[in-house]
Amino acid sequence: MKYKTMNYLLARHKVADFSKWKPVFDAHLPARRKAGANETHLLRNIDDPSEVIILFEIEDLKKARELVASDDLRERMQEGGVIDKPDIYFLTT
Numbered sequence: 001m002k003y004k005t006m007n008y009l010l011a012r013h014k015v016a017d018f019s020k021w022k023p024v025f026d027a028h029l030p031a032r033r034k035a036g037a038n039e040t041h042l043l044r045n046i047d048d049p050s051e052v053i054i055l056f057e058i059e060d061l062k063k064a065r066e067l068v069a070s071d072d073l074r075e076r077m078q079e080g081g082v083i084d085k086p087d088i089y090f091l092t093t
Helices: 018-027 029-034 061-069 071-080
Strands: 007-014 037-044 051-058 087-092
Touching: 007 061, 018 071, 029 037, 029 061, 029 071, 037 061, 051 061, 061 071, 061 087
Parallel strands: none
Antiparallel strands: 007 051, 007 087, 037 051
16 A cells, blocks of 8 residues: 655744734635645644644645745735744645
8 A cells, every 4th residue: 555645834923913914814825726735724822822823735845835935925924914934844744
């Protein structure tokens, strides 16, 4: 039996105001879909609700890396009020 691997992208950052960040994040869905990044979990830290953690399944590692490095994503993060440098992890099973 061949074991199928799955790739993931885990992003963590803080936002100034979650209620302002979330609509900007939602509006960016077409770009994430185009890059093959499918959100599986959107989480907030219980002790610090400004900290957001998002887990995506990724179909194409190259496209996901391009998305993370894109000016478009940086602009959307700024627009949404991300207030620290995001931590980005590419993971696999």
